[in-house]
Amino acid sequence: MDMAVSEQSLSGNHGGSFSAAPADARPLAIAATGLVKSFDGTRAVDGVDIAVPEGAIYGILGPNGAGKTTTLRMLLGIIDPDEGVRRVFGHDRPHDIGRLIGYLPEERGLYPAMKCIEAIAFMGALRGLPLREGRKRAAELLERHGLAHAADRQIRQLSKGMAQTVQLLGTLVHNPRLVVLDEPFSGLDAINQGKLEMMIRALAEDGVTVIFSTHVIHHAERLCEGVAIIAGGKVPYAGSVEAARDRIPAQVRLETRAREGAWLAALPKETRRNGDFFHFPLPETGIEPLLKGLIEGEAGILSLSIERAGLHDAFVAIAGEAAARQLAADNAGDRA
Numbered sequence: 001m002d003m004a005v006s007e008q009s010l011s012g013n014h015g016g017s018f019s020a021a022p023a024d025a026r027p028l029a030i031a032a033t034g035l036v037k038s039f040d041g042t043r044a045v046d047g048v049d050i051a052v053p054e055g056a057i058y059g060i061l062g063p064n065g066a067g068k069t070t071t072l073r074m075l076l077g078i079i080d081p082d083e084g085v086r087r088v089f090g091h092d093r094p095h096d097i098g099r100l101i102g103y104l105p106e107e108r109g110l111y112p113a114m115k116c117i118e119a120i121a122f123m124g125a126l127r128g129l130p131l132r133e134g135r136k137r138a139a140e141l142l143e144r145h146g147l148a149h150a151a152d153r154q155i156r157q158l159s160k161g162m163a164q165t166v167q168l169l170g171t172l173v174h175n176p177r178l179v180v181l182d183e184p185f186s187g188l189d190a191i192n193q194g195k196l197e198m199m200i201r202a203l204a205e206d207g208v209t210v211i212f213s214t215h216v217i218h219h220a221e222r223l224c225e226g227v228a229i230i231a232g233g234k235v236p237y238a239g240s241v242e243a244a245r246d247r248i249p250a251q252v253r254l255e256t257r258a259r260e261g262a263w264l265a266a267l268p269k270e271t272r273r274n275g276d277f278f279h280f281p282l283p284e285t286g287i288e289p290l291l292k293g294l295i296e297g298e299a300g301i302l303s304l305s306i307e308r309a310g311l312h313d314a315f316v317a318i319a320g321e322a323a324a325r326q327l328a329a330d331n332a333g334d335r336a
Contacts, residue, residue: 026053029178029209030075034084037070044070046233048084052211052226054177057204059220060213061315062230063326068213069106071230072182075211076103088178099128102176106183106213108167112156116142116166119155123170134173141169145195161192168199179203181212185219197223215330221311229315231323241311248309248317249281255303256294263297266290282306 030052037045045067052058060068073079075086077094088094094101110119120141121134129137142148145165155163164187171179181200185193200210200223214220220227221241228238237244255277256263267290271280283290287306294301316324 026055028052028087028090029054029056030058030086030088030211032075032084032086035071035074035081035086036083037067037074037079037081044233045074045081048228048230048233048235050075050228050235050238052209054209055204055207056209056225057200057223058209058211059224059227060211060230061215061217061220061227061311062213062319063215063323064330065326066230066323067233068215068230069182070233072180072211072213076101076180099174100177102127102171102174102179104168104171104179104181104184106186108164110155110163110167110170113154115152115154116147116158117151119166120170120173123167124173127174127176129174137173138169141173142166145169145199161188164188165192165195168196172203176208178209178211181210183214184212185214185216193219215327217310217312217315217327227311229318231319237314237318244314244318245309245311248313250306250308252278252280252282252287252290253303253305253307254278254280254294254301257300257302258298261297261299263294263299266293266297276302 028051030050032048032050035045035048035050036043048067048071050060050071060071062068070079074081075088075094077086077088085092086094089097089100091097111122114122117135117138120138121129121131124134124137125131139148139151142151147162147165150158150162150166155166158166168181168184171181184196188196197219200212203210212219224241226238226240227244228235229244254267257276259276267278268280268283271278273279287304291301291304312324315327
């Protein structure tokens, strides 16, 4: 399922039209084309196209400073693009449907003196949820996520992970159809990262669209149906994770008992040898003709494995070595 932009035309409230639709038939939660944003004469985002089907988990993947946060803010209508069009559930004024959206910004912020249950209810009230209903739902959410004991604690009394969970629950309390998370895993330990991944999957199972930015590839690879890879304000790839991985041929790792023989002619020209091991791209004709040549030539196959490229390899191939190095530096900074 490729989620790259197609030629289906969409029109909105102000008479504009543009093409941005996924290859599947689901309606779009987010559709954007040609987004451009400059600050002080520098283009932070330079022609971004994104299409996210309803109910998908979609990642915006790239190093810090690549334009991820600016892109999310344009999609949500927090800032307007200098060029291009963006729509959320078909609306080009996202603020008009704010009750359908939950947003967790990268800059975490809760009132330190506010109690947890009140903080969640207050965030719901900002999206139109009555405070009484917000408090009821807040209590239910805290109970469900193992934080009922902290309901009447002040935010300042919580650990960093607990405070971030409370802010996330406040993002969800009004039951949004679209949840946008900016670097949600940043600063969380492994246990809380795992809990957040489970929450994101549960939201998608309930039909909620989740889009999150990250510079951590393994989160995107584990969770996302589609990704937009962003580097230098541009999106060189937007589509399914599977299609991104398939851009790099699968690699074959072969171990043989024999070191020489006529069977060597069956190996592709790109083969690299390391002792008794051979490494080469999976031939376009498949593995069967190769196996036939190896068996008939009595190579003595000890092991043979076919390994698909990971999202990291795809990122390097698509975004380039410089962006990959910056991504690695960002991850090292998180661990420091």
